[in-house]
Amino acid sequence: MMTDMLFTAENVTKRFGGVTALDNVSMEIPRASIFGLIGPNGAGKTTFFNTLTGLYQVDEGKFTFDGKPLNVKAPHEVAEVGIARTFQNIRLFGEMSVLENVMVGRHVRTKAGAFGAIFQTPSTRREEAAITQRAHELLDYIGLSKRAGDKSRTLAYGEQRRLEIARALATDPKMIALDEPAAGMNATETIALRELIERIARDGTTVMLIEHDMRLVMKVCHHLAVLDYGRKIAGGTPSEVQRDPAVIKAYLGGAHTEVTK
Amino acid sequence: MDVLLQQIVNGLVVGSVYALVALGYTMVYGILQLINFAHGEIVMIGGLTSLFAAKGLLAMGAPPLLALLVAILAAMIACAVIGVLIERIAYRPLRNAPRLAPLITAIGVSILLQQLAILVFGRNYFSFPELISKAPIVFGHITVTLNEIVILLTSFGLMAALLWLVHNTKVGTAMRATAENQKVAGLMGIDINKIIAITFAIGSGLGAIAGVMVASNYGQAHYYMGFMLGLKAFTAAVMGGIGNLWGAMVGGLILGLVENVGLIFVRGDYKDIFAFVVLVLVLIFRPQGLIGERVAERA
Amino acid sequence: MAGMTGMLQTRRNQMIALAVLGVLLFILPFAAGALGQAWVRILNMTLLYVMLALGLNVVVGVAGLLDLGYVAFYAVGAYTWSLLASAHFDLHYPFWILLPLGAFLAALAGLLLGTPVLKLRGDYLAIVTLGFGEIVRILMNNFDKVGLPWSDESYNVTNGPRGITGIDGLNFFGFKISKGLDLFGLQITSLQLYYFVFLAFAILSIIGVSRLQHSRIGRAWQALREDEIAAKAMGINTRNVKLAAFAFGALTGGLAGGLFASMQGFVSPESFGLLESIMILAMVVLGGMGHIPGVILGAVLLSAMPEVIRYAADENMQQKIFGLVLIAPEVLRNLIFSLAMILIMLFKPAGLWPSPEKK
Numbered sequence: 001m002m003t004d005m006l007f008t009a010e011n012v013t014k015r016f017g018g019v020t021a022l023d024n025v026s027m028e029i030p031r032a033s034i035f036g037l038i039g040p041n042g043a044g045k046t047t048f049f050n051t052l053t054g055l056y057q058v059d060e061g062k063f064t065f066d067g068k069p070l071n072v073k074a075p076h077e078v079a080e081v082g083i084a085r086t087f088q089n090i091r092l093f094g095e096m097s098v099l100e101n102v103m104v105g106r107h108v109r110t111k112a113g114a115f116g117a118i119f120q121t122p123s124t125r126r127e128e129a130a131i132t133q134r135a136h137e138l139l140d141y142i143g144l145s146k147r148a149g150d151k152s153r154t155l156a157y158g159e160q161r162r163l164e165i166a167r168a169l170a171t172d173p174k175m176i177a178l179d180e181p182a183a184g185m186n187a188t189e190t191i192a193l194r195e196l197i198e199r200i201a202r203d204g205t206t207v208m209l210i211e212h213d214m215r216l217v218m219k220v221c222h223h224l225a226v227l228d229y230g231r232k233i234a235g236g237t238p239s240e241v242q243r244d245p246a247v248i249k250a251y252l253g254g255a256h257t258e259v260t261k
Numbered sequence: 262m263d264v265l266l267q268q269i270v271n272g273l274v275v276g277s278v279y280a281l282v283a284l285g286y287t288m289v290y291g292i293l294q295l296i297n298f299a300h301g302e303i304v305m306i307g308g309l310t311s312l313f314a315a316k317g318l319l320a321m322g323a324p325p326l327l328a329l330l331v332a333i334l335a336a337m338i339a340c341a342v343i344g345v346l347i348e349r350i351a352y353r354p355l356r357n358a359p360r361l362a363p364l365i366t367a368i369g370v371s372i373l374l375q376q377l378a379i380l381v382f383g384r385n386y387f388s389f390p391e392l393i394s395k396a397p398i399v400f401g402h403i404t405v406t407l408n409e410i411v412i413l414l415t416s417f418g419l420m421a422a423l424l425w426l427v428h429n430t431k432v433g434t435a436m437r438a439t440a441e442n443q444k445v446a447g448l449m450g451i452d453i454n455k456i457i458a459i460t461f462a463i464g465s466g467l468g469a470i471a472g473v474m475v476a477s478n479y480g481q482a483h484y485y486m487g488f489m490l491g492l493k494a495f496t497a498a499v500m501g502g503i504g505n506l507w508g509a510m511v512g513g514l515i516l517g518l519v520e521n522v523g524l525i526f527v528r529g530d531y532k533d534i535f536a537f538v539v540l541v542l543v544l545i546f547r548p549q550g551l552i553g554e555r556v557a558e559r560a
Numbered sequence: 561m562a563g564m565t566g567m568l569q570t571r572r573n574q575m576i577a578l579a580v581l582g583v584l585l586f587i588l589p590f591a592a593g594a595l596g597q598a599w600v601r602i603l604n605m606t607l608l609y610v611m612l613a614l615g616l617n618v619v620v621g622v623a624g625l626l627d628l629g630y631v632a633f634y635a636v637g638a639y640t641w642s643l644l645a646s647a648h649f650d651l652h653y654p655f656w657i658l659l660p661l662g663a664f665l666a667a668l669a670g671l672l673l674g675t676p677v678l679k680l681r682g683d684y685l686a687i688v689t690l691g692f693g694e695i696v697r698i699l700m701n702n703f704d705k706v707g708l709p710w711s712d713e714s715y716n717v718t719n720g721p722r723g724i725t726g727i728d729g730l731n732f733f734g735f736k737i738s739k740g741l742d743l744f745g746l747q748i749t750s751l752q753l754y755y756f757v758f759l760a761f762a763i764l765s766i767i768g769v770s771r772l773q774h775s776r777i778g779r780a781w782q783a784l785r786e787d788e789i790a791a792k793a794m795g796i797n798t799r800n801v802k803l804a805a806f807a808f809g810a811l812t813g814g815l816a817g818g819l820f821a822s823m824q825g826f827v828s829p830e831s832f833g834l835l836e837s838i839m840i841l842a843m844v845v846l847g848g849m850g851h852i853p854g855v856i857l858g859a860v861l862l863s864a865m866p867e868v869i870r871y872a873a874d875e876n877m878q879q880k881i882f883g884l885v886l887i888a889p890e891v892l893r894n895l896i897f898s899l900a901m902i903l904i905m906l907f908k909p910a911g912l913w914p915s916p917e918k919k
Contacts, residue, residue, distance in 0.1 A: 053793070079795030087793075093786035095850070095915070096779070104783045108795025110776055114804060117775030118768045128775070149918050171795055296683055351902055358909030360682075361626070365845045368838050369901030376895045380887065492690070492834070499687045530702045537691030541676065544688055548679045 005064075006031045006175055006206045012061035014051050021047040023230040024061070029175070029223070034197060034207045036221035036238075038214070040250060043227040045210050046088075049177065053078045053085060066174055079108045084168035088179040088210075090160050092167070094153035098144055101152050101163055102135040105170025138166040142196065158189035165196065175206040182213040194220050218242065226250070263402035268521040274409045274478070276517020277416035281471040282494030283501070283509035284423060285464035291440040291504035292460050293356070298367035299347055301491015302374035303340050303465045307472025308482035309382050311336035312389050319390055329392040336469040343374075344465025345458050353454070378484040386483045389476040412474045419467060420510055426463075427506065436460060440504070493536045500543050502553020511551060515539070589755040600751040604823060606863045607758040608816045611765045613843040613859035614852065615812025620841065621850035622773055623805035624785025626686040628837055629673070629693025633810040635700065635832035636669050637662035637817020639718065642827045647726035648719060655730055659818045666814025667807040669696075674806035678799055693837050700829040723828025730757060730822045754823045761819060765812055770852050772808065781805055782850070846904050848911030857913050865900065869893045 007029040014022040022044050029035040039045050050056050052063060054072035063070035065081060072078050078085075084105075093101050110131060116124030139145045142162040147155060152163060161181055168176050178197070182190050190213070197220055201207050211217045217224065218238045226234040226247050234244040241247055282304055289297040311332040318328035351370050355363040393408045427433035438446040439456045447453050475490060476482040497516040501508025516536055523535045543551060592599035616630045640662035644653045677688050704720030707713045718724070729738035729750070737757070741748040772778050780801045783791040792798055821827050839862060847858020873892040887895075904912065 074797075075789075075792040076795050076797050079793060085793050087790065091787045091790035091793075093783050093790065095786055096782050100779055100782070104779050104791070104794055104796070107776060107780055107783075112776045114772060114775075114777050114808065117772050117777060120771060124775070131776070151917055154917065167794065290683070294683075296686065351906070354906055355909055358905075359849070361620075361841075361845045361849065362905045362909040365842055366902045366905045368842065369898045369905070372894055372898035373902065376891050376898065379891050380895075492694070496687060496691065499684060503683065528702075531698065534695055534698050537695050540691050541688055544680055544684060545676045548681075548684065550684075 004030050006066060007070075007208075008064045009048075009052075010061050010064070012048070012051065012063070013059050014047060014056060015059050021230050022051065022058075025227070025230070025232045026061075027225045027232065027235060029206060029208060032201055032204050032206055033222040034201045034209060034220055036209045036211060036217040036224040037227065038211060038217055038224060039227035042229075044230040045227055046179075047230070048227065049085075049179065049210060053083065053177075076108075079171045079173070082172070082174035083177060084171045084173035084175075085177040086161070086164040086168055086179055086181060088183065090157075090164055092152045092155075092160055092163060095151055097149055098152050098155065098163060099132075099135050099139065099148040101167050102138050102170050103131050105138075105167040106131045106134060108171050135170065138170055141169070142166045158185055158192070161185065161189075161193065162196065165200075169200070169205070173205060175208060176200065177208040177210065179210050180212060181209070182211060182216050190216060264525055265522065267403050268525055269518060270403055270405060270409075272518035272521035273514065274405075274413055274517070275521060276514035277413055278471050278474050278478075278513075279490075279494050279497045279516050280510045280513025281416055281419060281467050281474075282490060283498040283513045284420070284506065285468045286491075286495045287498040287501075287503055287506060287509040288436075288460050288464045290498070292436070292443075292457055293352065293363075294360075295352060295363050296367065296495065297352075297464075298364065298491075299370040299374055300464070300468055301487035301489075301494070302371050302378070303344055303468040303487070304472040304475070304490055304494075305378060305482070305484060305487030306343060306374065307336040307340045307469030308389075308476035308486055309378060309387070309472075309484070310339045311469070311473040312387055312476055312482045313382070315390055315392060325390075325392040328390075332392075333470060333473050336473055337466045340465040340469035340472070341462040344461040344468075348458060348461045353457075375484055375487075382484065384484065386481050388481050389479075391480070392477065395480075408477060412478060415470070416474070419470065423463070423467070424506060432456070432459060489533070496536050496540050500540050500550060502550025505550070505552050508550055508552035515551075585759060589752040593749060593752055597749060597751050600749065600755060601823075602864065602867045604751060604754050604758050606860055607755070607762045608820055609840070609843060609859040609863040610762045610856055611812055611816040611819075612840050613847070613855050614765050614769045615809045615816070616840050617844045617850065617852070617855045618769060618772070618781070618812070619805050619809035621844050621855065622778060622785065623781040623802065625802060625805060626682065626689070627806075627809070628686050628690035628834070628841065629696070630689075630809065630813060630840055631832045631834075631837040632673075632693045632696035633666040633669060633813030634817040634820070634836070635696055635829075636666040636810075637814030637819075638821040638827045638832070639700065639724075639817070640665055640814070641818040641821035642724040642727050643717070645728040645822075646724055648724050652728055655732070655818075655822070659815060662818040663811045663814040666817065667811040669814075670806040670808075670810025671803055673810075674803045678802055690834065690837070693832075693834060697829050697832055697834075700832070718829075721829060723826060723830070725826050727821050727825045727827065729825065730754070730819075751823070758819060758823075761815065765815075766852065766856070769812070773850075773852070777801065777804060785850075842901060846901065846911055848914040851911070851913060851915035854911050854913035854915070858911070861912075866893055866897050869896050 005028045009025055009027050012022055012025045013020065025048065037045055037048065047056070051058055052070070054075050054077060065083065070081065072081065093104060096104070110127050112124040112127050136145065136148070139148055142165060144159060144163060144166070147159065152160065155163060165176070165178065165181070182193055185193060194216060197207055197209065209217065209221060221238055224235065224238055224241045225232055226241060228250040233246040233250055234241050282300065285300045285303070286297060289295060289300070314335040315328045315332035318331055319325070323331070347370055351366045352363050355366060393411055395406045395408045397404045397406060427436060435446070435451045435456050436459070438449065438451055439453055443453055475486065493516060494513065497512035498509045499512070500516065501510070501512025516539065519539050520532055520535050524532060589600050589603060592603050612630070612634060616627065619625050619627045619630070641658050643649060644651045644658055673689065673692050677685055680688060700718050701721050703718040704716045705714035706717050707715065729736065731737065737753045738750045740750045741753060780791065780796045783794065783796060784798055784801055788798055843858035843862045844855050845858070846862065847856065848854025870889060870893045873889045873896070878886055
């Protein structure tokens with residue numbers, strides 16, 4: 001195995017009853033790259049993602065993450081390992097402030113307990129100050145500092161998407177998985193999102209992008225994997241994938257999205 | 262063995278009443294995801310209304326059977342009207358409010374109805390006239406009364422009728438559609454408010470009959486009779502899988518059986534604990550209830 | 561510079577408000593005492609309800625777990641005190657053992673309840689906690705003859721529905737609160753002394769709960785309430801976080817229970833019924849879930865309101881106004897009370913004092 005791979009999937013298979021949702025899927029994601037996972041609706045993208053994040057267990061095959069076998073039993077262990085995610089249908093903590101949402105992301109990297117909180121021990125106060133500072137930095141990073149005190153449900157749609165990314169980044173992930181981040185965004189918002197994604201990768205965090213918006217995927221990703229009916233039908237750089245007949249067939253045959261630049 | 266059989270029979274009688282009340286909880290929950298805390302009080306009002314109606318009719322010289330039928334009708338009408346009013350006034354304005362708000366108003370309505378019952382009827386235990394014979398009938402080693410047989414048959418008849426209504430009529434289809442997805446049902450031209458009102462009317466009507474049954478079976482009624490009964494019936498509904506009609510019926514019967522069969526083994530003082538211990542056990546092993554559907558975690 | 565003076569100004573205003581509040585809270589028991597000691601007792605109960613509502617708020621308001629059996633923890637605290645400091649077993653342990661012990665046992669009961677119901681959601685959780693509360697009450701009622709359920713030999717543990725009498729009061733290292741205090745000619749009754757003790761505990765609870773709410777674990781609770789799946793994805797171990805919420809809510813309830821027993825000198829299962837749990841829940845929801853000032857307001861209103869109505873709806877009062885007693889005072893009180901509950905929810909569904917939109 002190559003050493004610069006952060007994440008690999010080897011021959012992963014997942015069945016539900018008689019349906020094979022993932023069929024012998026393999027892929028490799030290099031460190032600090034932007035990797036796109038694409039495919040028509042029902043291709044198995046979400047299943048792949050849920051298997052990787054511990055919601056389902058694989059039937060065959062294995063994942064390797066950061067040089068170690070990835071073996072999560074419960075969803076909350078995923079963040080600890082270093083994989084953070086956002087959700088297709090935004091899942092913010094609506095009644096909490098924008099800042100608090102990001103602070104929740106620090107949970108997994110901090111350890112203050114109830115005793116420390118009640119008696120405000122010096123170590124708790126130091127940790128709390130560090131959490132607050134890091135959260136402010138991340139809000140700066142995504143450009144939401146001005147809204148820090150507002151309840152997160154009052155944010156505009158595009159802002160909510162960015163806040164979700166900041167919250168995920170707060171867990172200090174090695175890889176951040178974005179589940180259709182451009183869904184429902186207008187052109188300007190999408191451009192801002194693209195810049196943010198590129199910046200995240202430049203700053204050393206690997207990005208896994210699960211996306212429908214072909215234009216975004218082709219522009220931003222370094223490598224792609226295309227799923228269809230649970231199988232990986234193509235992989236490689238965007239220009240390679242674009243020329244792949246299997247991909248063109250899957251997309252045009254399914255009359256789904258045009259594969260254009 | 263004889264004791265066991267006897268307790269099974271007793272358990273079925275009590276359980277069928279629980280099932281009727283549980284249906285009221287589960288129907289409302291199925292459509293509004295609301296614990297209608299006041300439903301126990303509806304049962305109480307059914308019991309007290311029928312009691313006074315029957316007494317009045319008997320005093321006027323009506324034959325017992327006629328008195329009973331008219332009393333049941335009066336109780337059903339009273340309860341259906343009150344049920345619909347409660348929904349209209351206390352629950353409907355809160356349909357989009359935070360989830361606990363209607364629960365608190367439901368609790369408020371429950372206390373309010375108890376107090377109104379005290380004002381209208383008084384605080385006493387009133388005795389229910391024996392309209393159907395309660396003389397013991399002996400089948401082998403089992404003793405039952407005609408009253409109990411009537412309760413059992415009526416309950417099962419009503420449950421069958423409700424299932425038929427829900428699955429074979431236009432109103433029933435609309436009720437199921439509303440429970441499935443209010444917004445879509447509304448778009449399909451279903452008058453959501455009307456369907457919800459009908460649901461409350463039917464649930465309350467069933468509750469009224471359950472009230473008559475309890476009052477006649479124990480021979481008395483009073484303003485607090487709905488509290489424990491409602492609690493247990495709700496427990497039964499949850500145990501069966503809330504929102505599911507079959508669940509309410511099965512839950513009610515199981516609860517009645519467990520309580521009465523358990524009496525063979527454990528002192529009567531602990532009777533009220535059974536319901537809750539069984540509930541906890543069931544939910545530990547089947548968090549969605551006996552018949553309830555599994556609510557999948559969606560990412 | 562202007563900002564600085566502005567901040568100092570608000571700081572000064574806050575200090576003034578706090579000082580005024582302090583003076584008011586100090587005078588209150590003496591003003592109430594002038595009306596009669598019964599009013600002081602009502603004040604004391606209000607303080608206990610503030611503690612209870614704050615404790616339940618951690619579970620329901622902050623962590624979003626609907627608990628309808630909260631009063632069971634209050635009962636555990638009260639019975640711990642009553643059994644170990646009364647004539648019943650002739651045990652007389654001091655408060656500094658009993659209060660922590662009661663709180664600890666209540667927290668343990670919270671974990672005991674929490675563990676099997678972790679997987680349950682929403683209303684399923686509500687009914688199981690309700691059942692748990694009822695189980696505790698029924699056990700208290702029946703533990704006057706503890707033995708094997710099928711045998712007749714038995715021991716009297718809780719004295720059943722008759723309850724436990726002759727419970728020791730608070731006793732600070734030889735100083736008995738129940739005797740009252742003569743402070744340079746100022747007569748302070750026993751109930752007024754309890755008031756100050758309870759006030760201290762209530763203030764400590766407010767500080768403790770609000771610190772918790774604004775801590776790492778408090779944020780995890782809120783995240784759990786808002787979206788369990790997202791909370792898990794953030795690496796929050798929802799099982800542990802839920803258990804912590806149950807335990808902390810229970811701990812506060814247990815503490816209040818011990819204090820209640822010490823003041824009343826008498827406890828019976830009747831004080832710990834479902835209606836009591838519901839009342840505490842109503843305080844949290846009517847006040848404003850998850851918002852500490854709102855919850856305190858809810859507790860004060862709901863515990864004081866029935867008593868004030870009882871006074872206002874008194875038979876004499878009705879006699880004066882209408883010339884006859886129209887409605888039994890107890891019924892009238894409950895009528896007004898339940899109507900108020902319904903109306904507040906209809907007009908303020910988020911509670912009287914919900915958390916502000918901007919923090």
